[in-house]
Amino acid sequence: MTIVVIPFGTSLLADYLRAKQGQHLAAGVYGGVLLAMAVAFTALNAQILLRRPELLASPLEPEARRRIFLRAFTGVIPYAVATALAVVSPYATLGLTAAIAAFYALPFAGGVTS
Secondary structure, three states: OHHHHHHHHHHHHHHHHOOOOOHHHHHHHHHHHHHHHHHHHHHHHHHHHHHOHHHOOOOOOHHHHHHHHHHHHOOHHHHHHHHHHHHOOHHHHHHHHHHHHHHHHOOOHHHOOO
8 A cells, every 4th residue: 555655755756856945854755655665565575475375376485485575675674774865865865766676677686587
């Protein structure tokens, strides 16, 4: 459900980056929205991969499930850092969140090769 607030956070940051003030708060909200999304995604992955693997469409070995979970979990810390960086620079928050998105867009990131 955190997905529905991403457009709000994105629009808020886009509007305030051009304003004379409020950029840091807007970047904090944007980072917080993405952090909430990462936490929810990680919780969902933990529930399915670690606690209820029978919900998977096809069975996976425990090691493969653990790898997938760790890849999802790795986003939480950088999103927390990006949110904290909003106090320093909204552009740092924006840059770090773009780097996280690029990391997850790569097919080989986190050990996944196909």
